[in-house]
Amino acid sequence: MVDKIAYPVQLIQPDGRRVFRPDYTSLVRDIGPDQLRDLYEDLVAARRMDVEAVALQRQGELGLWAPLLGQEAAQVGSARALRPDDYAFISYREHAVAYCRGVDPGVMTRMWRGCAHSAWDPSSVNVTNPAIVVGSQGLHATGYAMGAHLDGAEIATIAYFGDGATSQGDLAEALGFSMSFNAPVVFFCQNNQFAISEPVHLQSPVPIAQRAAGYGMPALRVDGNDVLAVLAVTRQATQRAREGSGPTFIEAVTYRMGPHTTSDDPTRYRAAAETEIWKARDPIDRMRRLLEREGLLSDEFLARVQATADAVAARLRSGTVEAPDPAPLDLFDHVYSTDHPLIDEEREQYAAYLAGFAGIEEALS
Ligand SMILES: Cc1ncc(C[n+]2csc(CCOP(=O)(O)OP(=O)(O)O)c2C)c(N)n1
Numbered sequence: 111m112v113d114k115i116a117y118p119v120q121l122i123q124p125d126g127r128r129v130f131r132p133d134y135t136s137l138v139r140d141i142g143p144d145q146l147r148d149l150y151e152d153l154v155a156a157r158r159m160d161v162e163a164v165a166l167q168r169q170g171e172l173g174l175w176a177p178l179l180g181q182e183a184a185q186v187g188s189a190r191a192l193r194p195d196d197y198a199f200i201s202y203r204e205h206a207v208a209y210c211r212g213v214d215p216g217v218m219t220r221m222w223r224g225c226a227h228s229a230w231d232p233s234s235v236n237v238t239n240p241a242i243v244v245g246s247q248g249l250h251a252t253g254y255a256m257g258a259h260l261d262g263a264e265i266a267t268i269a270y271f272g273d274g275a276t277s278q279g280d281l282a283e284a285l286g287f288s289m290s291f292n293a294p295v296v297f298f299c300q301n302n303q304f305a306i307s308e309p310v311h312l313q314s315p316v317p318i319a320q321r322a323a324g325y326g327m328p329a330l331r332v333d334g335n336d337v338l339a340v341l342a343v344t345r346q347a348t349q350r351a352r353e354g355s356g357p358t359f360i361e362a363v364t365y366r367m368g369p370h371t372t373s374d375d376p377t378r379y380r381a382a383a384e385t386e387i388w389k390a391r392d393p394i395d396r397m398r399r400l401l402e403r404e405g406l407l408s409d410e411f412l413a414r415v416q417a418t419a420d421a422v423a424a425r426l427r428s429g430t431v432e433a434p435d436p437a438p439l440d441l442f443d444h445v446y447s448t449d450h451p452l453i454d455e456e457r458e459q460y461a462a463y464l465a466g467f468a469g470i471e472e473a474l475s
Pocket residue numbers: 203242243244245271272273274275276302304305306366370
C-alpha cells in the first residue's frame with residue numbers, strides 16, 4: 111500500500127465525474143442510487159448541524175465549538191464504513207462521526223456548553239465522547255482493539271485524529287504498539303492542513319502517511335473530500351482489522367475551511383486565496399455534481415434533504431438551550447467511582463466558597 115502514499119485514492123473528481131479505479135470501485139459496488147443519496151443527505155445534515163452549533167456559540171449558548179466545515183466527507187465516508195459493533199475513538203471535531211453512529215444531536219453540545227462531563231453513553235453507540243488531549247485516543251483505541259481481540263470479538267476499532275496529533279508521543283506509542291501486537295485498529299488521520307495555526311508542511315516534511323510507513327504499517331492517502339473514496343478505503347482497512355491482518359493508517363487529505371475553534375481567527379495565519387482553492391473542492395458540491403450527472407437529483411429529494419438537515423439542527427438547538435444547568439458541586443461527582451478524601455475536601459472548600467456569596471444578589475438588587 112505504500113505506493114498509494116504519493117497519489118491519494120480518488121473515486122469522484124471535483125466536477126462530479128467518476129474516476130476509473132477498479133481496485134477501489136469494487137469495494138463500493140453496493141453503493142447504488144439510494145445509497146449515494148443517503149450519503150449526500152448525511153453530508154448536508156452534518157454541515158447544517160455544525161453551522162447551527164457555531165451560531166449557538168456566537169449567541170452565547172456554548173462556551174466553545176470546533177467546526178468541522180470542509181471535513182464532512184472524511185467523517186461521513188469513514189463512519190459509514192463501520193459496522194454497529196465496531197468502535198470509534200474520536201477527538202473534538204468528529205461531530206459527523208458521532209451523528210452517523212447515532213448520537214442524538216440534542217446532546218451533542220453538552221460538553222461544549224459545560225453542563226456535562228460526558229454527553230452520551232459511549233457504549234450505547236460505540237463511539238467515545240470527544241478526546242481533548244490531542245493524540246490520546248490513539249492509545250485508547252489500540253488498547254480497546256487489543257481487549258476486543260482477547261475477548262474473541264471480530265470487530266474493528268478506529269481512532270480519529272488530526273495531522274498535528276501525529277507529532278504526539280501518544281500516537282507514536284500507539285502506532286508502535288499496535289504493529290508489535292497486530293492490533294485490529296485503523297488510524298484515521300484527517301489531514302486538514304493545519305494544527306491550529308501550524309501548517310502541515312511545518313509539521314512534517316513528508317506526507318503524514320509516510321510516518322506510519324516508518325513503523326512498517328500499511329498506509330495510504332485518500333482524497334478526504336471524496337466521500338466514496340473514503341468509504342472504500344475505510345471498508346478495506348476495517349476488513350483487514352477484523353480478519354486479523356493488523357492495523358492500517360489512512361491519511362484523508364482534506365481542509366479545515368473554518369477556524370480551528372470558535373476562539374480562533376484563521377485570517378491571521380493563512381491567505382484567503384488558499385481557502386478559495388479548497389472551496390472549489392468542497393465535498394458537498396462534489397457529491398451534488400455526481401448526483402446531478404447521474405440523474406439522481408430531484409426537487410423532491412432536495413426537499414427531503416433540507417427537511418432532514420433542518421430537523422437535525424432544530425434538535426441540536428433545542429437540546430442545547432433546554433439542557434439543565436448542573437449544580438456547581440456536581441463538578442466533583444464521578445472524578446472517582448467511589449468516595450475519595452481529597453475530592454471530599456475540595457468539595458467542602460468549594461461549598462464554603464459558594465456560601466460566601468449568599469445574599470449578595472439581594473444586597474445588589
Ligand atoms: C496534548 C495536547 N497538547 C496540546 C493541546 C492544545 N491543542 C488543542 S487542538 C491542537 C491542535 C491539534 O491539531 P490536529 O491534531 O491537526 O487536529 P485538528 O485540530 O486540526 O483537527 C492543540 C495543539 C491539547 N489539547 N492536547
